[in-house]
Structure formats: structure tokens, C-alpha cells
Amino acid sequence: MFPVISVSNLGKEYIIGGKQTGYRTLRESLMDSIKAPLRHIKKETGHMVKEDRFWALQDINFEVQYGEVIGIIGRNGAGKSTLLKILSRITEPTLGSVRLRGRIASLLEVGTGFHPELTGRENIYLNGAILGMHRSEINRKFDAIVEFAEIEKFLDTPVKRYSSGMYVRLAFAVAAHLESDILVVDEVLAVGDVQFQKKCLGKMQDIGKNGRTVLFVSHNIGAIKTMCTRCVLLKDGRLVKCDETNDVISAYLAFEDAKHTVDIVPKMRAKGNGWVTFKSCSIFKMDATPANSFLIGEEFYIDIFLETVHDNSMYFWLIIFNAEGTPVLSSHQGDIELLKVDPGLYTLRCMMKDIGLMPGHYSVTVGAFDKGKTFLEWIDRCQTFDILSTFLDGSPYDYRWGMVNQKVNWQLTAYEC
Known part of the structure; x- marks a missing residue:
């Protein structure tokens, strides 16, 4: 059987940087396009400005069979969204080719594929027409789409007045129910509420079981592991591995853990008087395995290698920031107490137990102070780590509220009148 998706030697190049031109007339723009359609060096104010080039994807090769649910994983900037845009025929590749057998429906960024001035009802029919469906086919699916999206009350409202959550509800319902052979879903589902996300993941599993193909980009490793039979791992625009899900996730986590030790250089030093010098910062699992990625609730520790040149009484400070700072x-x-420290080399260990951090990317800032709160050393964002979207028992993250998932003691006492 022929693959439903065949990607061969795919590459995508973008032009970045260079000076921005000022406002120009339509005539000037038309004449410029006629004279130099392939020009890559622009002349502005008498200077030649060279444009930088950036390869978002290079030498990508893989195939997808009918009925497969394929996960696409990698860090931010790895090229995942660019790949989906090419597969969805939104962006043209610079090199290589993509062959699709069947109709494709995509759910990429919030609002893509919808006309803001049209109502939800009108956009359902518009999307069906784009897929080449007859009105009678759309009519058969219409009630199921509305029921799944749970926005019947706003169906005749222009979608420009929808919230982002409503947008996602309708967009996924349309993409999942209309008769496409391939469904492409980016991380856009993170906008929806918890229950709707669960419903979407279940629907994607059903689509795969019914013989349709799903490509799913997510940072939720638990969801990827639950849904996908195979995975594609991208790193810096290149395909690192395309294999069974567990093998690809292991390779991904190995990359994440590659920089478990960061040597601290002078330019990282924000404050300090030289009496204490932090040399390096390392992160380990509790079995002493170097790591930079952990499951929700997993315990780990941070080691800071330092040197002191004066005897002093001091204390140490650690701050963890999320991706938004x-x-x-x-x-x-x-x-607890001030530490009496003599000149010498030391390892300061901070045990991270029951801290309850939610899935995300975090950075570590460390400092040292004397008893008068004078800065002895302060290193801002000296190390990073990730909390993955999977609990210790292997279950996927269920999108809870807040920044931390803290364990507390609960007690229910019957009220006696």
C-alpha cells in the first residue's frame, strides 16, 4: 500500500534581518519586482545590505501510512510548526517534495481557516467547501459538529466575536468531523479548557482507529505516549529520529538532559564582591543521574560548585522562574541558620522535594549573602530544566489551574447541630 504522506529531502529557508524599507508607492513596488524578481541584496540609502538566511527545515525524510497517529516532538524552534504548515499547503518548501494522498484538514494557529466576518454556521460550510465536500455531505455532519463544539448558542454570531476558547472548539470540531483523510493538529489545543482537551484527545484516537491519519504536535509527552504509535523527533530543523513512540521519547529526553551542568563564566555574574565564586550548576535525579527534564512530582536536586576566599558567615538563596520570567x-x-564557611571549595546541594511545579520550562537563579545581606555572589538564570506533561504514574497531565500543584492535608469533619 502506498503511504498517505511521503516527505522527501524537504527543506525550508527563510530570509531574515537586513534593513526595513520605508513607505513606497505602488508604482515603485511594481517596477522593483519587474526589474529584480530574484534579487537578494537590497540597496538602501546608498548602502548594500546583505540578507541573512535561516534554514527552518533541512533534509527531512519520512513516510506515514493510512490510519497512523504520528506525534511530532522537539523543543521550541525545532521546526515542528513549519513542517505542519508545509504539509497543510500553507507554506511552500524551498527544497524537496511532499506527496499527500487524500484530503487534509489542519488545526494550526487559533483562527486559521475561518473568515472573521462570517458566522460559525457559515464557516462550517466554508471549510467543508474548501475540502471539496458537497453541501449534502456537510449537512450530514453539521449536528455532530455543533454538538461537539458546544457553542450552539453562538452559532449565528460572527466568529470575530468568539473568544479564543470558542474558536478552538469550533475549529477542532470542524477539522475532526468533516471528511478529511488526514488531520493535522498543532499545540493549539492548549487554549481550550481541561474537559474539552480530553474530549479532543479521545476524538483523535477514534479518528486513527477509523483508518484516518493524524499528525499531532504537542509538548505533552504523556498525551503523545498515550495516543501515538510512532513519533518524529526534530532538532534544529533536522529529523533526528522517526521510530516507535517510546524510543523517540527516550531520545528526546536524552537531548533535554545533555546540558545538565552549566559552567558559570564571569559575564553571567550579576552581583558580588568576589569573596564567593559559583563555578558551576548541575541538576540530578535522586539516583544521581544527570538530568534536565522531570516528571510531575519527581524529586531532584541541584548542585552548585563554589569557592570561597574569605572565612565568613553566609546564607544561600535560590529562585526558580517560569518561562514568562x-x-x-x-x-x-x-x-535555617547562617553557615560558617572557611576558604576552600564546596558543593552546595539543594534538594527539590514536593515543590509541585506544573509542566513548563524553568530557570534557576542562585545567590550568596553575608549576615548583613551584602551580595557575595549572584548568578541570574544560571541553569534551566523542564517539567514534562506526565505524572509519575505515567498518566498525562490534566491541565490543572495555578503555577504549582501543592500537596496539602485535607480533613472533612461532620457538623453537629
Whole structure:
């Protein structure tokens, strides 16, 4: 049987940088396009400006069979969204080819594929027409789409007035129910609420069981492991591995853990008087395995190798920031006692137990102070780690509220009148 998707020697190049031109007339733009359609060096204000080139994808080769549910994973900037846009025929490749056998429906960015001035009802028929479906075919699916999206009350409202969550509900319902052979879904589902996300994941599993093909991009490793039979791993625009899901996830986590130790150089030093020098910062699992990625609830520890040149009484501070730069955890050893430190080399260990961090990317800032709160050393964002979207028992993350999932003691007492 022929593959439903065949990707061969695929590459995508973007032109970045260079000076921005000022406002120009339509005539000037038309004449410029006629004179130099292939020009890559622009002349502005008497200077030649060379444009930088960036390969978002290079030498990508893989095939997908009918009925497969394929996960596409990798860090931000790996090329996942660019690949999906090419497969969805939104972006043209620079090199190579993509062969699709069948109709494709895509759910990429919030709002793509919808006309903002049209109502939800009108956009359902528009998307069906784009897929080449007859009106009678869309009519048969219409009630199922509306029921799945749960927005019947707003069906005749222009979608430009929808919230992002409503957009996603309708967009997924349309993409999943209309008769496409291939469904492409980016991480856009993260916009929806918890129950709707679960419903979408279940629907994608059903689509695969019914013989249709699904390509699913997500940072939720638990969902990838549950849904996908095979995975594609991208790194810096290149295909690293295309294999069974567990093998690809193991390779992905190995890449994530590759920089478990960061040597601290002078330019990283924000404050300090030279009495204490942090040399390196390392992260380990509790069995001493170097790591930079952990499951939800998994315990780990951070080691800071340091040198002191004066005897002093001091305390140490650690702050963890999320990807948006918001401090989500702060702790300093001075809560317990000041440490009397003689000149020499030391390893400072911070045990991270029951901290309850939600899935995401985090950075670590560390500092040292004397008893008068004078900065002895302060290193901002010296190390990073990730909390994956999977619990210790292997179950996928269920999108809870807040920045931390803290364990507390609950007690229910009957009220006596």
C-alpha cells in the first residue's frame, strides 16, 4: 500500500534581518519586482545590505501510512510548526517534495481557516467547501459538529466575536468531523479548557482507529505516549529520529538532559564582591543521574560548585522562574541558620522535594549573602530544566489551574447541630 504522506529531502529557508524599507508607492513596488524578481541584496540609502538566511527545515525524510497517529516532538524552534504548515499547503518548501494522498484538514494557529466576518454556521460550510465536500455531505455532519463544539448558542454570531476558547472548539470540531483523510493538529489545543482537551484527545484516537491519519504536535509527552504509535523527533530543523513512540521519547529526553551542568563564566555574574565564586550548576535525579527534564512530582536536586576566599558567615538563596520570567519558587538556606564557611571549595546541594511545579520550562537563579545581606555572589538564570506533561504514574497531565500543584492535608469533619 502506498503511504498517505511521503516527505522527501524537504527543506525550508527563510530570509531574515537586513534593513526595513520605508513607505513606497505602488508604482515603485511594481517596477522593483519587474526589474529584480530574484534579487537578494537590497540597496538602501546608498548602502548594500546583505540578507541573512535561516534554514527552518533541512533534509527531512519520512513516510506515514493510512490510519497512523504520528506525534511530532522537539523543543521550541525545532521546526515542528513549519513542517505542519508545509504539509497543510500553507507554506511552500524551498527544497524537496511532499506527496499527500487524500484530503487534509489542519488545526494550526487559533483562527486559521475561518473568515472573521462570517458566522460559525457559515464557516462550517466554508471549510467543508474548501475540502471539496458537497453541501449534502456537510449537512450530514453539521449536528455532530455543533454538538461537539458546544457553542450552539453562538452559532449565528460572527466568529470575530468568539473568544479564543470558542474558536478552538469550533475549529477542532470542524477539522475532526468533516471528511478529511488526514488531520493535522498543532499545540493549539492548549487554549481550550481541561474537559474539552480530553474530549479532543479521545476524538483523535477514534479518528486513527477509523483508518484516518493524524499528525499531532504537542509538548505533552504523556498525551503523545498515550495516543501515538510512532513519533518524529526534530532538532534544529533536522529529523533526528522517526521510530516507535517510546524510543523517540527516550531520545528526546536524552537531548533535554545533555546540558545538565552549566559552567558559570564571569559575564553571567550579576552581583558580588568576589569573596564567593559559583563555578558551576548541575541538576540530578535522586539516583544521581544527570538530568534536565522531570516528571510531575519527581524529586531532584541541584548542585552548585563554589569557592570561597574569605572565612565568613553566609546564607544561600535560590529562585526558580517560569518561562514568562515570573518567580514561582523562592527559598534561602538562611531560614535555617547562617553557615560558617572557611576558604576552600564546596558543593552546595539543594534538594527539590514536593515543590509541585506544573509542566513548563524553568530557570534557576542562585545567590550568596553575608549576615548583613551584602551580595557575595549572584548568578541570574544560571541553569534551566523542564517539567514534562506526565505524572509519575505515567498518566498525562490534566491541565490543572495555578503555577504549582501543592500537596496539602485535607480533613472533612461532620457538623453537629
